[in-house]
Amino acid sequence: MSTNPLLHIQNVGIRFGGLRAVANFTLKLNQGELIGLIGPNGAGKTTVFNLLTGVYAPTEGEIFFNGERINGLPPYKVTRKGISRTFQNIRLFNELSVLDNVKIAYHSLAKHSIFSSIFRFPKHFSGEKEMEEKSIEFLKIFHLDHVKEEKAKNLPYGQQRRLEIARALAAGPKLLLLDEPAAGMNPQETKELMELISFIRNEFNLTILLIEHDMKLVMGVCEKISVLDHGQLIAHGTPEEIRKHPKVIEAYLGEEVGEEHA
Amino acid sequence: MKMINRFWKFMLLAIIIYTIIQLLITTEVFNLFYTNTLITIAINIILAVSLHLVIGITGQFSIGHAGFLAVGAYISAIVTMKLALPFPLALFAAGVIAAVAGLIVGIPTLRLRGDYLAIATLGFAEIIRIIFLNIDYVGGAAGMVVSRTTNWTISYICLLITLIVIINFTNSRHGRACVAIRENEIAADAMGINTTYYKVVAFVIGSFFAGIAGGLYAHNFYIIQPASFGFLKSFDILIFVVLGGLGSLSGAVLSAILLTIVSTFLQDYAETRMIIYSLILILVMLYRPQGLMGTREITDFFTSRKKNALKGGENL
Numbered sequence: 100m101s102t103n104p105l106l107h108i109q110n111v112g113i114r115f116g117g118l119r120a121v122a123n124f125t126l127k128l129n130q131g132e133l134i135g136l137i138g139p140n141g142a143g144k145t146t147v148f149n150l151l152t153g154v155y156a157p158t159e160g161e162i163f164f165n166g167e168r169i170n171g172l173p174p175y176k177v178t179r180k181g182i183s184r185t186f187q188n189i190r191l192f193n194e195l196s197v198l199d200n201v202k203i204a205y206h207s208l209a210k211h212s213i214f215s216s217i218f219r220f221p222k223h224f225s226g227e228k229e230m231e232e233k234s235i236e237f238l239k240i241f242h243l244d245h246v247k248e249e250k251a252k253n254l255p256y257g258q259q260r261r262l263e264i265a266r267a268l269a270a271g272p273k274l275l276l277l278d279e280p281a282a283g284m285n286p287q288e289t290k291e292l293m294e295l296i297s298f299i300r301n302e303f304n305l306t307i308l309l310i311e312h313d314m315k316l317v318m319g320v321c322e323k324i325s326v327l328d329h330g331q332l333i334a335h336g337t338p339e340e341i342r343k344h345p346k347v348i349e350a351y352l353g354e355e356v357g358e359e360h361a
Numbered sequence: 362m363k364m365i366n367r368f369w370k371f372m373l374l375a376i377i378i379y380t381i382i383q384l385l386i387t388t389e390v391f392n393l394f395y396t397n398t399l400i401t402i403a404i405n406i407i408l409a410v411s412l413h414l415v416i417g418i419t420g421q422f423s424i425g426h427a428g429f430l431a432v433g434a435y436i437s438a439i440v441t442m443k444l445a446l447p448f449p450l451a452l453f454a455a456g457v458i459a460a461v462a463g464l465i466v467g468i469p470t471l472r473l474r475g476d477y478l479a480i481a482t483l484g485f486a487e488i489i490r491i492i493f494l495n496i497d498y499v500g501g502a503a504g505m506v507v508s509r510t511t512n513w514t515i516s517y518i519c520l521l522i523t524l525i526v527i528i529n530f531t532n533s534r535h536g537r538a539c540v541a542i543r544e545n546e547i548a549a550d551a552m553g554i555n556t557t558y559y560k561v562v563a564f565v566i567g568s569f570f571a572g573i574a575g576g577l578y579a580h581n582f583y584i585i586q587p588a589s590f591g592f593l594k595s596f597d598i599l600i601f602v603v604l605g606g607l608g609s610l611s612g613a614v615l616s617a618i619l620l621t622i623v624s625t626f627l628q629d630y631a632e633t634r635m636i637i638y639s640l641i642l643i644l645v646m647l648y649r650p651q652g653l654m655g656t657r658e659i660t661d662f663f664t665s666r667k668k669n670a671l672k673g674g675e676n677l
Binding site for chain 2: 152173178184186192195209217219
């Protein structure tokens with residue numbers, strides 16, 4: 100186990116006015132780990148993602164990524180440091196082709212300037228060609244190359260989810276945040292998604308943090324699981340431990356009144 | 362190689378159009394009135410295309426474009442009339458100063474979204490107009506006398522440069538970044554795109570060409586007055602873009618041509634002019650709410666790459 104975790108969230112919290120959406124949240128992710136983040140609705144899971152990606156700046160605590168403090172950085176800078184995400188409700192560039200969606204993610208890795216593009220210098224052509232080739236490579240990995248000219252909004256739901264993951268990977272992350280990737284998928288699609296997650300993890304040497312409601316998926320692919328309830332971390336451990344953890348059962352099923360009084 | 366070929370095809374077409382029109386002018390088939398209309402069309406296309414970059418491509422609803430037109434008009438007039446420098450230099454100066462104005466206006470306002478941005482840009486355009494209204498150096502409300510220097514050739518050259526720059530910008534990673542902002546700003550941000558930067562860049566490029574259009578505009582009539590750059594002028598430009606189809610460059614060009622012709626020929630019916638003009642707008646919006654071209658481009662009809670979704674004209 101490396102002494103320096105890839106991601107270290109220390110006592111992070113955020114307040115929206117009087118509401119404490121997340122409080123005192125601590126989590127360490129080591130290089131190569133796949134951790135699940137679960138919790139009942141409104142527990143603050145997506146807020147944690149928004150804190151990590153710079154959509155919100157935490158009001159308390161610190162976030163270190165690769166040894167660098169990243170809280171307060173704007174989202175595009177966080178992405179360039181190597182954290183990339185998907186969204187709970189799919190956010191593709193709907194009117195653009197599948198290929199362009201991936202190309203946009205590859206944007207910050209390309210180098211040709213605005214001037215070289217306007218005046219069509221050789222750098223523009225080589226840069227665009229590289230973007231195109233890399234993007235097609237990504238689409239092939241995700242079996243989307245046959246629909247690359249299709250508009251993103253015209254894809255079936257499962258493919259849209261896959262495209263979103265492909266797009267997130269094209270931005271070249273070290274840490275991938277997946278926000279409910281299996282939401283709305285049928286069991287067959289979920290199974291394919293689980294295989295895909297394991298595959299990309301090995302292929303790209305990724306560290307993954309995953310929010311999911313589908314317990315089968317979470318228990319199936321994650322090595323460790325963190326459970327969030329009312330903005331607080333209530334449990335952290337292997338799927339086996341989490342399954343039996345009394346606080347987790349309480350959070351999901353409610354406490355048993357009779358037992359309390361006994 | 363394919364892209365270079367496209368460029369030469371575009372240039373060839375441009376030269377053919379130029380030759381035909383020039384021929385018609387020299388053989389006096391086109392009289393001064395027609396020539397004047399042609400210049401107005403060229404100016405309006407430049408304005409439409411420059412606003413198309415801001416609204417159609419980047420999705421930032423700016424309705425203060427006449428402000429930058431005014432900056433370009435006054436700066437170019439100062440350069441030629443007060444400083445007695447050559448006209449092409451005046452055009453360039455007009456573009457640069459308008460771009461600087463765009464930068465100053467854009468940095469604070471482009472943080473706003475939707476209707477707030479629209480109101481802020483409208484406000485800035487009015488401020489620019491009122492500044493010129495109160496500077497005696499440029500004649501105040503009475504306006505400034507400008508010698509007539511704009512001709513068909515120079516307007517056409519400016520138009521070509523505008524089209525090439527904006528098409529090239531659109532069809533590059535930078536243009537794609539702008540389209541990404543239009544499509545989903547949160548996702549664009551999460552993909553590592555500096556959204557504020559690209560909004561400002563698109564705004565500055567748009568202002569630059571609006572400034573050049575202003576230079577041409579100022580030297581096309583004998584006088585410029587602050588009253589010509591009010592918000593009605595901004596709406597005229599906005600209408601070109603919306604009527605052509607948001608996101609379609611050829612649509613913006615097409616509607617700029619059509620509406621300029623319509624409003625020119627309606628000048629004979631001074632009393633009913635605005636009524637007929639408005640009726641045409643209403644009818645187009647009723648029957649083609651997506652605009653004349655929708656989000657498609659003219660080139661889509663000739664190539665097999667119909668599904669290529671990135672808009673902004675052919676790949677040069």
